[in-house]
Amino acid sequence: xxxxxxxxxxxxxxxxxxxxxxxxxxxxxxxxxxxxxxxxxxxxxxxxxxxxxxxxxxxxxxxxxxxxxxxxxxxxxxxxxxxxxxxxxxxxxxxxxxxxxxxxxxxxxxxxxxxxxxxxxxxxxxxxxxxxxxxxxxxxxxxxxxxxxxxxxxxxxxxxxxxxxxxxxxxxxxxxxxxxxxxxxxxxxxxxxxxxxxxxxxxxxxxxxxxxxxxxxxxxxxxxxxxxxxxxxxxxxxxxxxxxxxxxxxxxxxxxxxxxxxxxxxxxxxxxxxxxxxxxxxxxxxxxxxxxxxxxxxxxxxxxxxxxxxxxxxxxxxxxxx
Amino acid sequence: xxxxxxxxxxxxxxxxxxxxxxxxxxxxxxxxxxxxxxxxxxxxxxxxxxxxxxxxxxxxxxxxxxxxxxxxxxxxxxxxxxxxxxxxxxxxxxxxxxxxxxxxxxxxxxxxxxxxxxxxxxxxxxxxxxxxxxxxxxxxxxxxxxxxxxxxxxxxxxxxxxxxxxxxxxxxxxxxxxxxxxxxxxxxxxxxxxxxxxxxxxxxxxxxxxxxxxxxxxxxxxxxxxxxxxxxxxxxxxxxxxxxxxxxxxxxxxxxxxxx
Numbered sequence: 001x002x003x004x005x006x007x008x009x010x011x012x013x014x015x016x017x018x019x020x021x022x023x024x025x026x027x028x029x030x031x032x033x034x035x036x037x038x039x040x041x042x043x044x045x046x047x048x049x050x051x052x053x054x055x056x057x058x059x060x061x062x063x064x065x066x067x068x069x070x071x072x073x074x075x076x077x078x079x080x081x082x083x084x085x086x087x088x089x090x091x092x093x094x095x096x097x098x099x100x101x102x103x104x105x106x107x108x109x110x111x112x113x114x115x116x117x118x119x120x121x122x123x124x125x126x127x128x129x130x131x132x133x134x135x136x137x138x139x140x141x142x143x144x145x146x147x148x149x150x151x152x153x154x155x156x157x158x159x160x161x162x163x164x165x166x167x168x169x170x171x172x173x174x175x176x177x178x179x180x181x182x183x184x185x186x187x188x189x190x191x192x193x194x195x196x197x198x199x200x201x202x203x204x205x206x207x208x209x210x211x212x213x214x215x216x217x218x219x220x221x222x223x224x225x226x227x228x229x230x231x232x233x234x235x236x237x238x239x240x241x242x243x244x245x246x247x248x249x250x251x252x253x254x255x256x257x258x259x260x261x262x263x264x265x266x267x268x269x270x271x272x273x274x275x276x277x278x279x280x281x282x283x284x285x286x287x288x289x290x291x292x293x294x295x296x297x298x299x300x301x302x303x304x305x306x307x308x309x310x311x312x313x314x315x316x317x318x319x320x321x322x
Numbered sequence: 323x324x325x326x327x328x329x330x331x332x333x334x335x336x337x338x339x340x341x342x343x344x345x346x347x348x349x350x351x352x353x354x355x356x357x358x359x360x361x362x363x364x365x366x367x368x369x370x371x372x373x374x375x376x377x378x379x380x381x382x383x384x385x386x387x388x389x390x391x392x393x394x395x396x397x398x399x400x401x402x403x404x405x406x407x408x409x410x411x412x413x414x415x416x417x418x419x420x421x422x423x424x425x426x427x428x429x430x431x432x433x434x435x436x437x438x439x440x441x442x443x444x445x446x447x448x449x450x451x452x453x454x455x456x457x458x459x460x461x462x463x464x465x466x467x468x469x470x471x472x473x474x475x476x477x478x479x480x481x482x483x484x485x486x487x488x489x490x491x492x493x494x495x496x497x498x499x500x501x502x503x504x505x506x507x508x509x510x511x512x513x514x515x516x517x518x519x520x521x522x523x524x525x526x527x528x529x530x531x532x533x534x535x536x537x538x539x540x541x542x543x544x545x546x547x548x549x550x551x552x553x554x555x556x557x558x559x560x561x562x563x564x565x566x567x568x569x570x571x572x573x574x575x576x577x578x579x580x581x582x
Contacts, residue, residue: 217400267435
């Protein structure tokens with residue numbers, strides 16, 4: 001409900017006109033009602049604002065859900081969805097596309113492929129070392145992430161300063177300014193399938209968060225469930241990042257907030273995470289496009305809002321931390 | 323009716339090099355308590371983990387109700403064997419009830435979630451342990467003794483018939499140690515088979531249990547305490563003089579050290 005109100009308010013805000021009545025009329029006329037409409041407004045609502053609003057809702061939900069899942073699987077509330085190198089892989093992919101002078105669509109495909117490749121390499125290392133513990137996977141993520149950030153640094157170093165370097169930096173700060181409708185349709189299936197699977201597995205994710213030993217003595221097929229869960233969460237992050245660039249803080253803070261509201265049981269906190277993540281990102285993106293005449297990159301805002309919010313959450317939980 | 327658990331010529335070594343133990347054979351019947359004794363580092367916990375299929379033995383086999391455990395799916399094993407680890411290391415603050423209800427996992431499909439009847443079962447398990455009042459508390463904020471009871475309650479919610487416990491009294495004060503031993507005795511009276519590791523030979527006598535001993539020379543002894551516990555064995559195994567004495571007034575044997 002709150003999400004619907006938020007969507008409507010966000011649709012009403014923008015540079016062209018801030019009149020919610022006009023927007024309401026546009027929506028009602030689309031539903032077949034006979035109301036006076038501003039033709040320019042129709043175009044703005046459906047071609048500009050709506051794709052963006054939907055994108056922010058979806059990306060917020062994807063990032064925070066995968067954050068919640070990663071935190072549970074790795075038994076660490078400080079983990080964010082880029083633990084296994086998704087974001088750095090996507091950044092390298094996007095930068096490669098920028099250096100090659102490719103267009104937006106290619107950049108997104110490269111980013112997605114880079115993110116998934118990075119996670120694959122990360123999960124390959126424990127296999128090669130014949131130690132499939134969670135700790136090995138985390139360390140492997142650090143290795144891959146570190147390596148990729150050097151690759152990214154080289155790319156920035158050789159990039160042409162005025163155009164390419166600026167694009168790379170801008171991409172890394174995240175933005176939904178250039179979002180189009182068909183990108184939404186590209187990530188929608190990933191969003192639907194992976195979120196559904198994760199929500200269905202939410203109770204098993206509780207058991208994963210007890211650690212390997214307990215999960216195995218409860219008869220859980222640890223490798224199978226953990227693999228599905230990590231693949232889904234990584235796909236969600238990679239898809240989100242591929243169209244928006246990297247966006248910090250969301251995947252870290254929102255799951256915390258949800259656990260505080262709904263309790264730690266993932267069967268309840270994961271749906272809440274999904275919703276709050278959507279609302280949070282919607283707010284952030286609306287701010288990003290309305291607060292000044294130039295677009296503000298999303299990571300700047302998520303940092304300004306997310307960091308103090310995180311501090312507040314820690315303050316509320318301070319007695320529980322030892 | 324065969325034994326609940328049958329261990330046949332079990333042997334284990336890490337990476338095939340250093341033999342930890344070998345030629346271990348014993349049985350556990352319903353309602354029986356078996357205490358695993360042995361000096362530090364001799365492989366008590368490793369043996370327990372082999373019984374829980376957390377580790378794969380190098381030689382021999384473990385039969386569960388007559389079936390080789392290695393051939394059973396994990397879910398089937400978990401329906402019979404419950405495992406109570408030495409310490410729980412909580413990560414998120416689930417409530418006690420949310421934690422205990424996960425005992426239903428081996429009875430649910432991968433995509434299923436627990437329903438009212440599963441929560442009911444968890445509540446009954448808490449009641450059996452006498453800790454219903456803890457149900458809504460976060461399990462990160464209860465005492466170590468209570469946490470041990472919660473862990474046992476989950477094994478009961480699991481409907482396990484054999485409960486394996488790794489040093490169930492290790493981190494408890496003296497009062498809680500005795501309370502947990504009392505619970506173990508009650509469970510065996512209800513028909514649960516129990517295998518536990520312990521550092522205190524007196525617990526075998528307190529529980530009137532069978533003893534499975536891996537001694538200082540890695541030789542395995544098994545039987546009722548009356549048959550195999552001797553002062554010689556205990557003293558040699560722990561490398562200190564120990565006495566087995568009948569104490570008047572409490573009408574039981576105790577294993578106790580003479581003055582130092």
